[in-house]
Amino acid sequence: MVKGLVNRILPFSSVDGPGNRTAIFLQGCNFNCLYCHNPETINNCNSCGLCIDSCPASALTKSDGLVVWSKDKCIECDSCLKTCKSCSSPKATWMSVDEVMSKIETTKHFISGITISGGECMLQKEFVMELCEAVKALNLTTFIDSNGSVPFFGDNRLINAIDMVMLDVKAYDNNAHRMLTGQDNQIVLENLDYLASVHKLYEVRTVIVPEILDNIKTVDMVSKRIGKLNPDIRYKLIKYRPIGVRNYMINSHVPSNELMQELHDIAKVNGCKNIVIV
Numbered sequence: 705m706v707k708g709l710v711n712r713i714l715p716f717s718s719v720d721g722p723g724n725r726t727a728i729f730l731q732g733c734n735f736n737c738l739y740c741h742n743p744e745t746i747n748n749c750n751s752c753g754l755c756i757d758s759c760p761a762s763a764l765t766k767s768d769g770l771v772v773w774s775k776d777k778c779i780e781c782d783s784c785l786k787t788c789k790s791c792s793s794p795k796a797t798w799m800s801v802d803e804v805m806s807k808i809e810t811t812k813h814f815i816s817g818i819t820i821s822g823g824e825c826m827l828q829k830e831f832v833m834e835l836c837e838a839v840k841a842l843n844l845t846t847f848i849d850s851n852g853s854v855p856f857f858g859d860n861r862l863i864n865a866i867d868m869v870m871l872d873v874k875a876y877d878n879n880a881h882r883m884l885t886g887q888d889n890q891i892v893l894e895n896l897d898y899l900a901s902v903h904k905l906y907e908v909r910t911v912i913v914p915e916i917l918d919n920i921k922t923v924d925m926v927s928k929r930i931g932k933l934n935p936d937i938r939y940k941l942i943k944y945r946p947i948g949v950r951n952y953m954i955n956s957h958v959p960s961n962e963l964m965q966e967l968h969d970i971a972k973v974n975g976c977k978n979i980v981i982v
Contacts, residue, residue, distance in 0.1 A: 707798045708831035711745050711823060715811045721847040721870065721906070723816030726808055728835075731796040733823040735851050735885040737874065738954040739913055739944055745823035746791040755784035755794050764794055773797075801834045808839060817845030817867070826854035829862065836865035847906065851885075852892035856899055868906035869899050875917055876925040884917065893929075900933035907938035907980075912959045912967065914944070919959070923967045924974065931975025938978040939971055 709731040714720075720727040733746045740746065751771045756764045763777035764784060771794045784794050808818060818839050820832055825848060836846040845867045850856075852871050856863060873892060875881040881889040899905035908930060912919045923941065930937050943959050964981050971979050 705800055706830050706834055707800050708804070708828045708835070709748065709796050710799045710804065711793055711796050713804070713807055715807070716815065717819070720819040720821060720849065721817070721868070724814060725847070726811055726815050726818045728804060728818060728820050728825075730820065730822045730825040730828050730831075731793065732827050733851070734827060734853055735824065735887055736791075737885050738916065739884075739911060739949050739956070741945075741948045742823075743791040743948075743950055744785045744788065744793045749792045749794050749796060750790055752790065754789065755787045758783045758787040801831065801838055804835055805838050808842070808844075812842055812844060815844065817847060819847040819849055819870075821849035822851075824851050824853060826850050826856075829854065829859075833862055833865045840865065840867075850895075852889075852895045853887060855891055856895050856904070863902060863904060866904065869895075869904055870907050870909060871896060871899065871905060872909050872911075873922070873926050874911065876922040877918065880917055880922075884913075896926075896929060897933065900930075900937060903934075905934070905937050907940050909940040909942055911942045911944050912964065913954075913956050914959050914963070916954065916956050919963070919967060920970065924970050927971035927974040927976045930971075935975045935977045937976075938980060939976045940980045940982060941967055941971070942982050 711729040711731045714727040717725050717727040731745055732748060749771055751769060753766055753771060761777050761779045763774045765772050773795045825832055839846050848866050848869045850869055850871055875884055878888050908926060910922055910926060927939060930939055941964060944956055945958055968979050968981055
């Protein structure tokens with residue numbers, strides 16, 4: 705039985721795709737973005753135990769060398785996440801598809817579908833496919849929130865299991881992408897082209913990071929690509945915000961409204977019809 709390492713499940717979310725959705729965040733990511741807003745989702749817990757003494761509710765203990773989290777005792781203060789030096793969470797839990805489905809069953813009448821996110825959820829592709837297939841049997845939609853590093857192409861079962869993908873394109877230039885994430889972007893751009901060609905690309909997203917990235921080049925090149933592939937694909941331009949980030953890794957600031965409008969206008973000239981600034 706395939707299991708997924710789940711960071712958390714939000715029963716209701718209005719910001720993880722269209723409509724009211726259940727958002728499932730999986731643990732683990734192969735990118736190490738300088739501006740990562742959820743660094744506790746990057747690595748798996750190594751059971752170092754540093755978080756145990758920081759927990760005011762005694763919800764963390766150690767057994768057989770492993771850190772054990774007691775959900776019943778947890779007060780969700782996130783002291784453990786603030787203490788962790790490994791970009792991880794002791795609260796991540798291995799769950800079967802049936803266990804996740806039991807959570808979705810309780811909300812199915814109030815949601816339009818699920819969104820599987822991360823971390824990078826596609827690192828757990830088998831679990832994602834099985835979960836999406838089970839969810840579609842409930843006549844709910846299945847969305848994937850991905851950094852695009854794992855190929856969506858070449859797997860018919862995968863592409864049939866999902867309805868739409870929300871794809872991050874963090875930087876167009878490969879060297880800039882490596883500097884930002886630690887990985888190149890070849891597969892990311894191939895995924896963009898492929899998902900658009902099979903009508904599975906709901907939106908492309910770019911975080912605008914002043915002083916760090918050539919934001920104008922990225923938006924110009926990405927929007928030209930979207931404009932040629934399908935101008936109705938939503939292009940979301942996201943303001944970098946220094947909330948939850950590892951400040952020792954990045955020195956930037958919130959982009960101005962003027963810059964965001966300039967980028968919006970570039971994308972519009974390049975043929976994008978659905979541009980959102982957040």
